[in-house]
Amino acid sequence: MSNQDSNVNEIYRKPDCPWGKKAVTLLDNNNIEYKDHTFSDKDEENAFKEKHEVKTTPQVFLKGERIGGYTELAEHLNDSVDDDEDETSYLPVIAVFSTAALMALATQTWIMGFMGFSLCLLACLKLMDIPAFIEGFKKYDLLTKAIPVYGWVYPFAELFAGLGFLSGLVPNLVGSVSLFVGLVGGVSIFKAVYIDKTDLSCACIGGNSNVPLGVVSISENVMMAVMGVWLLI
Known part of the structure; x- marks a missing residue:
């Protein structure tokens, strides 16, 4: 039993949590x-978890009684439990990098081609819905x-870097853009995942993706x- 008002229904959650x-x-x-x-x-x-002695969120209270998370709420309401929708998946990333690798192999452009094709494909996915990408x-x-x-500049910078890797033109400018974008992105993701310990989806393949933010994003x-x-050297 919680300290909530016995006549109030409440839910405590992270704004981006699918559950x-x-x-x-x-x-x-x-x-x-x-x-x-x-x-x-x-x-x-964390303060909420400590106060109510729970390890996860969301937490739902009905009439002052703590029901639990989504699964417990569904069972309490005799509703079916949806445990598939919104699950995280690395399949989109695997598809992008596998396609880029095959294109690099087919064109015999190897590592430079792989990076160029990868960045162009990733930029294309972002450009399909820039507002959704920026939101994430x-x-x-x-x-x-x-x-x-x-956020608006990023997809075009990524596309520029990808085309630069493929064409070999203006290598100093391409190298500078790639280094800058890579450093800022890597530091941002490291902070979000390992310092702030946030549970977010990666926007690397565009908006509304279910790819978890983590080691794959940092590696990119x-x-x-x-x-x-x-x-540059």
């Missing part, structure tokens, strides 16, 4: 009025948080930085 969104949808579908509390940062979430990107990219317009940016240095 929190499912719980909200379930409450809406069952016409249950509730107060939606989203954590402003990790510290607030600004949640963890440090430069976009400080200078929002960078490290490769860009390394290739940038290689062109």
Whole structure:
């Protein structure tokens, strides 16, 4: 039992958590009025977990009684549990890099071709829906948080770097852009994942993706930085 008002229904969740969104949808579908509390940062979430002695969020309270997360709420409401939708997956990333590798092999352009094709494919996915990409990107990219317009510039910078790797033109400029983008991206992702310990999706393949932010995302940016240095020297 919690200290909540016994007449109030509440949900406490991270704004980007897919299970929190499912719980909200379930409450809406069952016409249950509730107060939606989203954590402003990790510290607030940790304080909530400590106070209520829970290890995960979301947490739903019905009439003052803690029901639990999405699965427990679905069982409490005798509703079916949806455990497939919104699950994270590396398949989109595997598809992009596998295709780039095959294109590099077919054209015998090897590592430079692989990087060029990879960046062009990734840029294309972002350019298909730039606002959706920015919505996810600004949640963890440090430069976009400080200078929002960078989110709009990023897909074009990535495409420029990819075309530069493939064409061999203006190597100093291409190397500088690739190094800058790779360093900023790598630092941003490292901070979000390993320092802030956020649970976010990577915007690397465009908006609305379910690719988890983590080591794959950092590796992509490290490769860009390394290739940038290689062109410059």
